[in-house]
Amino acid sequence: MQANISSALKWLHLNLDRAGAWVAPLSLRVFLAWEFLEAGLEKWNGENWFQSIQAAFPFPFNYVPATLNWQLSMWAELLCSIALLVGLGTRLSALILIAVTVVATAAVHWPADWSTLSELAQGYSISNKGYGNYKLPLIYLVALLPLLFTGAGKLSLDALIERCVKRR
Structure with a gap:
């Protein structure tokens, strides 16, 4: 009985590893492609609002014209999302x-004024209550890391x- 359970667990582990090599990175790529494509299309169809937050961009993007920042962000989101897909x-x-996510977090999602970790932690949310809302960008950053380090x-x-x- 114990041998059957052990062999079943080994079989399960082996097959999950095999499936994981295909499914795990694919699911991350589809999730992130959807999100960044949506953000890029929103910029494509929307009006440039970067001028109002230009000063909040981190260096060197705070010295780049808002229109160029808008274009860089839009094209990065559109092209990279398709490439991820x-x-x-x-x-x-x-x-x-x-890089796009770090700049967006610094410019838009990070709490403007905080003096304690408790105040900073309030920004770890999906809301607009004045404490920032960096939860989703942080999730995207964490989801991008495996693709950066292990590939597609x-x-x-x-x-x-x-x-x-390799065949050549």
Whole structure:
């Protein structure tokens, strides 16, 4: 009985590992592509509001014209989200989206005034109560890290290109 349970657990572990090599990075890529594509399309169809927050951008973006910042952000979100979705240039796309997210967090989502960790912790929310709202950008940053460090996974154009290059 104990041997059956042990072998069943080994089988489960092995198959979860195999599936995880495909499913885990793909699910992260789809989740992040959806989010960043939506943000890019919102900028594409919307009006530039970066001028009102230009001073809040971290260096060197606070010296870049607001229109250029808007374009850089929009195109990064649009192109990198599509690249993530198909798994092409995944590590570079993740790095670019990390930079976009850090700038957005510093400019828009981080609490403007806080003096204690308790006040800072109030910004870890999805609200607009004056304490910031950096919870979602932090989730995106954490979700981008595995793609940056381990790549797109087996179900990606990156993996297909790698397999084709190794065959030569």
